[in-house]
Amino acid sequence: MxxxxxxxxxxxxxxxxxxxxxxxxxxxxxxxxxxxxxxxxxxxxxxxxxxxxxxxxxxxxxxxxxxxxxxxxxxxxxxxxxxxxxxxxxxxxxxxxxxxxxxxxxxxxxxxxxxxxxHSRRISCDIDGSIGSTEYQLNNLTYGWWQNGTIYHYTDPDYMHLTKGGSMEGAQSRVNAAAISGTVFLNSDDVTDATARQYMETLLTNPEVNGLAMKGKAFRPVEGNTGTQAANVFVLDDQGTRYVAVFNYTQNAVQRTVDLVRAGIASEGAASYTVTDVWSGQSQTVSGSSLDVTLKAAESKLYKIVPNP
Structure with a gap:
């Protein structure tokens, strides 16, 4: 005093x-x-x-x-x-x-x-980079996405500490979680650490993922009532181009089925879509109203979905 x-x-x-x-x-x-x-x-x-x-x-x-x-x-x-x-x-x-x-x-x-x-406000408290911490941040996005582009220009999902993810899949999920959060896009790894450099060179240089983060738009949860947990499927409609993010918060491999009707992408009845993995650039054609996704432990997927003529 x-x-x-x-x-x-x-x-x-x-x-x-x-x-x-x-x-x-x-x-x-x-x-x-x-x-x-x-x-x-x-x-x-x-x-x-x-x-x-x-x-x-x-x-x-x-x-x-x-x-x-x-x-x-x-x-x-x-x-x-x-x-x-x-x-x-x-x-x-x-x-x-x-x-x-x-x-x-x-x-x-x-x-x-x-x-x-x-210009922005933290959408959650501190994130350490683990998959549990990533789920915690996405729980905040599940219920706080509406702040983005409305009362604040951007929502801030805290920094990305990639080496705390425990695996490349966990680290990539941390990047995906930040990229879809509409978003202050910051890394906090120690660049003198060899593993950190490898993760940063792999995960912070993808132009498609960085471009999605640059849009500054928050994805919305497909399901809005998840109790104390985060949603595991999020969607963005960007002027007619749809993006879907699917997360696995467990340490076991899981199979998920995304209901494209529920996600607001497909209408009732058969349809055909080109589904592109934003990270790899690989595309597949999906017919109908569902998308099957296989995820490794702590893994997530980020897709761009465009309807076929």
């Missing part, structure tokens, strides 16, 4: 800017950190200090974390602010003012609303 606040030239200490209750008591820590008052001039000077520092170094992307602290209830410096969300609005508007549109802003651990201060 006696530490000087950066950017205030010694005028304020952290004890001056932490958020307090109506009786003047410092609020308890949340996730190991104290909340500060976004309406306090010392906090705004601190924002000036750090944001201008990052701007001067040429950064164009910033993730701002633990933003929910800025929405906590308490007694604020600005007496006109009566709620935590009012304070959050004021603080984030000030961040935007200082950055002047110079950076892409990704919000993390942030209130869902208001949303106008960031």
């Amino acid at each position: 006696e530490q000087e606040v950066e950017g205030t030239n010694g005028k304020y200490k952290y004890g001056d800017i932490v958020l307090r209750d109506l009786d003047g008591n410092v609020l308890p820590t949340l996730d190991g950190a104290y909340a500060v008052d976004p309406t306090h001039p010392g906090v705004k000077q601190r924002i000036d200090y750090y944001m201008n520092k990052f701007k001067s170094k040429g950064f164009e992307y910033i993730k701002i974390d633990f933003l929910s602290h800025g929405a906590m209830e308490g007694k604020h410096y600005d007496a006109n602010v009566q709620t935590g969300i009012q304070a959050y609005n004021q603080g984030m508007a000030y961040v935007n003012e200082v950055l002047e549109g110079s950076m892409f802003i990704s919000a993390s651990i942030a209130p869902l609303f208001p949303s106008q201060y960031a």
Whole structure:
């Protein structure tokens, strides 16, 4: 509490800017950190200090974390602010003012609303790259896909840590999960690690997969009621071209049948489609209203489906 606040030239200490209750008591820590008052001039000077520092170094992307602290209830410096969300609005508007549109802003651990201060918001918490973690992220996509292109420009599925997948199939599933999430597309592997380099060279250089991620569109789950689990089939209709992603979250090989009618691709009755594996480029003709998919442990498939004349 006696530490000087950066950017205030010694005028304020952290004890001056932490958020307090109506009786003047410092609020308890949340996730190991104290909340500060976004309406306090010392906090705004601190924002000036750090944001201008990052701007001067040429950064164009910033993730701002633990933003929910800025929405906590308490007694604020600005007496006109009566709620935590009012304070959050004021603080984030000030961040935007200082950055002047110079950076892409990704919000993390942030209130869902208001949303106008960031280009993207994390759709889930931290992902470690394991297939269980990939399923956790896709559970968030299952129920949070609607945020993409609506209240936020993009949804952020967290970084891709490929070597944590345990296998090439698991790592590829992590990439597929990010590519369909509409999407901030970041890798976090250690490039000095030989296995990481192999995975990165194999999985981050496919122009078709990267192009799909570049569309910035979130796939939608085929099934919307999955309890506490993620959907395992997702679909995107991109101006008439359909894409389907199919996942296996288990450590056993599985056989899945995708109902193309249920996925909104086929109508009732026989039809013929060209189904192309986006990763390999291999195509097959599928007739009828179902697509059979064989998946290895932790494997996933990404298909482009086009109706035949």
